Amino acid sequence: MENPRAKYGSAQQRKGRGRGVVLFPLPLQGHINPMLQLANILYSKGFSITIIHTHFNSPNSSNYPSFTFYSIPDGLSESEASTADVIELVTLLNVNCVTPFRDCLAKLLSVPLEEPIACIITDTVWHFTQAVADSFNLPRIVLRTSNVASFLGFACFPFLREMGYLPIQESQLEAAVPNLPPLKVKDIPLIDTRNQEDLYGLISSMVKEIKGSSGLIWNSVEELEQSELITVGQDFAIPVYPIGPFHSYFPASSSSLLTQDQSCLSWLNTQAPKSVLYVSFGSIATLSDTEFTEIAWGLASSNQPFLLVVRPGLVRGSEWLETLPNGFLEMMNGRGHIVKWAPQQEVLAHAATGGFWTHNGWNSTLESICEGVPMICWPCFGDQKVNARYVSHVWKIGVHLENRLERGAIDKAIRKVMVETEGEEMRDRIVHLKEKVHLSLRQGGSSHQALESLISYISSF
Structure with missing residues (x-):
């Protein structure tokens, strides 16, 4: 298959024209909200916004008239979509969405656009999207919707397993976790699932593909997690952008999947x-x-x-x-x-x-x-x-x-x-x-500076 990305020429030729961004949120409430908030932030900076989303938990596009939305099939049966096992659900989605996502992206890239696509931004949990982005020679930046400290906890799973802290033993719950102060063993960010190997596999794939990405965006603030951000900077050789808190950039807006009682x-x-x-x-x-x-x-x-x-x-x-x-x-x-x-x-x-x-x-x-x-x-x-x-x-x-x-x-x-x-x-x-x-959001503040750096970075693709 011809690489649709090739028609846009070299990075130098594209510079200054690549103003479109495609975002792909994970279809869970705590992940959809920050991704759409990030989309609003980028739109306010002059980027055109395209949202690819699954049928499952699809956002309400009428709340975002300035964005273009594309829905892709997720292949979930009714019972799969209603499972309480989040890890099982997300693992399945990472398999089911590969072809629909690739096809949707190919379609977008095959049409000459006034504002060519500079990059895609996906949730870190969509680990399959790195290979798809690479196949189109398209930069993939990732958004981690949790904070930095908890991500470091997830990234430590191989070490914690090796040291015998995973699976967790009842007798160790109050013990301190090596390398992760102030966490206790009971604070290790486990998620209940039928098969814990699915969780370990998902986290391992997520961390590996983050390292292969073009950059990492955080809905966090340097003033809250300075030492944790330093650790991430040492462990991940990619640009890191703590530009949060996202919701503070605009008056309260909601992408809630549930009806709010005013x-x-x-x-x-x-x-x-x-x-x-x-x-x-x-x-x-x-x-x-x-x-x-x-x-x-x-x-x-x-x-x-x-x-x-x-x-x-x-x-x-x-x-x-x-x-x-x-x-x-x-x-x-x-x-x-x-x-x-x-x-x-x-x-x-x-x-x-x-x-x-x-x-x-x-x-x-x-x-x-x-x-x-x-x-x-x-x-x-x-x-x-x-x-x-x-x-x-x-x-x-x-x-x-x-x-x-x-x-x-x-x-x-x-x-x-x-x-x-x-x-x-x-x-x-x-x-x-x-x-x-x-203060971090104001001119000269840490989040303001990180956002300016992110905008320059995306514009350079």
Whole structure:
């Protein structure tokens, strides 16, 4: 097959004309959001944007009228698309999408464009895309949607296996992880899957193909992860661009796959400043009915106003609120408000919000830092465990529940963050961190400079 890339000539001939960028997000909520935010950032810098996406969890293109969207088949059966095994799903997608992605890219490259494609930007987890990009002589830059520290945890899997820390033994949970301070063994970013070898294989392929890419973009900030970025720079001989936090470049915009209930903002308007605990565990985590009951009673006994997000399917075996204790809402007498999904950025920015009980996905953690809201950490899997340890033990802007969902521990954690002196100290620290992050985006700031470098780099292709 003729290489469609060849018609664009040499890099020198293309320089200054290569203004189109093709982006390919992984179809999971925590990955779609930052990729589309990055697309917005690049569009604001003059690049034309094309989004290739799977049928599964396809983004709402009507929210992005300036972008061109192409949908590719992902080959998932109904049962495969509804699996709770994320690793199995992503492993399958990396096989199923090779030909459809290559065909879509070939089609794009075969048509003479006013703005030729400078490069593709794919999620790091789409490891197959490196070989496709190479076949078209097309630069591939990758976006890692988690933070740098958790990525280093994933990259260390071969070493951790060799040292006997993987698979994890119950007796080692509290032990420190060599080379990865401040992580404990229980913080290693594992993800539950039927076959752990699938996870190890996926991570190994991801790391290998990142090293073969043309550059690595982070939705993170040098001021948060300076030493970790230095380590990545030493281990990966490619340009690195920490240009986050992405969501701070524009007024709140959402590519949420779930419908947001705006009623919670009206309810927040009726609450005292910094009095409300916002509780949300993201788009994937699930709870047992026992855990949900402990959460409810912990919130009740804390005597703090709360906004609780109960996503349909959050409580296993339950449609929505069936497992709430009888008469719970009546007993709260307006002190609590429950929604199926919330406009998170607006909630965190609201004057009434004083704390965030979170699963510590990176997007949520970063949004909380950017609004100066201290956290209660209850990580479920993967990078969330690393993020939670950094929140509680490195930046010291939150309390770690250490996986205990027991009403007494919950009540104690809420009081600590919301009303006690320790919580005030956390608030002071996170407000200071918020200011440093915001400064990074301004002229001369670290993220601003990294973005300028990225724009120059893409324009040089």
